Amino acid sequence: MGIGNIFRAFQPKDKIFFDLFERIADTLIDMSKTFHEGLLEFDVNDESMLNQMSDYEHKMDDLTHEVFVQLGENFITPFDREDISQLAAGLDDIADYIYASAKYIYLYKTPENKVYSEFSLLIYKSCVELKKAIENLKDFKNPNEVKESCIKINSYENIADDVLSQATVKLFETNDAILIIKQKSILDYLEVVTDKAEDVANIMESIVIKYA
Amino acid sequence: MGIGNIFRAFQPKDKIFFDLFERIADTLIDMSKTFHEGLLEFDVNDESMLNQMSDYEHKMDDLTHEVFVQLGENFITPFDREDISQLAAGLDDIADYIYASAKYIYLYKTPENKVYSEFSLLIYKSCVELKKAIENLKDFKNPNEVKESCIKINSYENIADDVLSQATVKLFETNDAILIIKQKSILDYLEVVTDKAEDVANIMESIVIKYA
């Protein structure tokens, strides 16, 4: 398509943005992998996982800020400035909510809930698809593969919805109001992570529709 | 106005989008009517209403997806692509939160709460106004009538806010923490439906401001 060709003519400038987005996606993969592994062998007294989540969250803030700095310095961007800033903000939201989930898992010190790691696996898988989608967005050659990754991310969000409702019903069976308030709030945070991944997938799908 | 005339020159292409938006609005009217009637004669052991909500939610997903497919295939759109995609996403959110409300009403199996049908009536009335606004947006002849529908939707959201706070205070009088957690969460979902309808009204008002 014509617009795609125009886009490819600007490669050197664009490289800055795609390099940044790939580093962001890699950071999210590392963050969600560490989160998932930390939950599989969770120990409330060992806060090393929480500290790593905090470090990743700061790294994501820095990378997101760098996208905005680059937007200010480059008149030519691979796609609309609004799309770039929305994409960066959306990816940062994912990190924010992973960190918030980890924070409250440690703060509330409730007994282990096996469901947390079901969520973290879905989150990790979503981040892997986000990385693929960003790579395929770079070439603008593979719009269908971007779409396929987005469909997978949407399906992980649907699964997360079901995991949430089943886990919530099971949680109420404990009849322990205070435990319910704590764990329901953590489950809600975890589900929001998959919502934020879906938001990013929708942003990428609309970019593909515009330019591919 | 000049822009309005330019717009009207593209009618055949536009028809696709307005036809889709009218089908979406009709689906929301049917969905909210079935939801309201189901709540008026609610029976937790008869899940037919929930199944219908699930069917409507899938139908809305398909129609929303069709809007995005059409955006990809049509260079000429009746108004900005961003407005069309925001409108479609906003209308889909309404269906998602009606379905979520219905799901948790069935899952939590709490005793009937008369307030649910007060909300569903406000939701149904909002969907009727959304349909009117979409029809009046089509002609671009009746910007004032679009605005009037939007004002009504905003007023339903205000009423829903009051219904929520009064119902929540009354709920606390039961002093039953677990019942409170469950029903408060359902009331919050129901109120979000009216928030989402207000978001759509705001999108339509800003479209009218731009083009009418």
Added chain:
Amino acid sequence: MGIGNIFRAFQPKDKIFFDLFERIADTLIDMSKTFHEGLLEFDVNDESMLNQMSDYEHKMDDLTHEVFVQLGENFITPFDREDISQLAAGLDDIADYIYASAKYIYLYKTPENKVYSEFSLLIYKSCVELKKAIENLKDFKNPNEVKESCIKINSYENIADDVLSQATVKLFETNDAILIIKQKSILDYLEVVTDKAEDVANIMESIVIKYA
């Protein structure tokens, strides 16, 4: 910069928008100051503070509506119409959530919680920075000072996050499920106010990046 100069050529028309945004920022400063002072000497039986919050919230609705009316009447705007409407909507959200916080503080009639006024002080400080940022946005001479205000607002939101998590953990020590549900919900509303201020800061930063 060239774009900045073009912008300054339109001053008379722009004045309408900046005058409105300054009145909005002044209203938010007054509102948050009254809210903070009301919480410092809180008396659940004296609803005068709540009535003032309701008045301010209505005043903000009127001013926000006036921004949209002016958008409809002016073809020339100081920056993109989307940015103006997002800025107006974001500032209105701050007022909505201050009012919601106040409403539930009165409705739930729970014993005083010293933390509420820690939040209201952060909210007041954020509104003071919003006013500064809007003034510095007007001239487009001081993009760095806009950015500095935005950084401060972001830091208040970070502090609010910590205040929230510490207050929530302390709240659970009461072991009183119903008190926890009520006060947790108020704390969450208060924290959302600082989130909404951060959203506005992000909108202003992206405006500065585009035009400064």
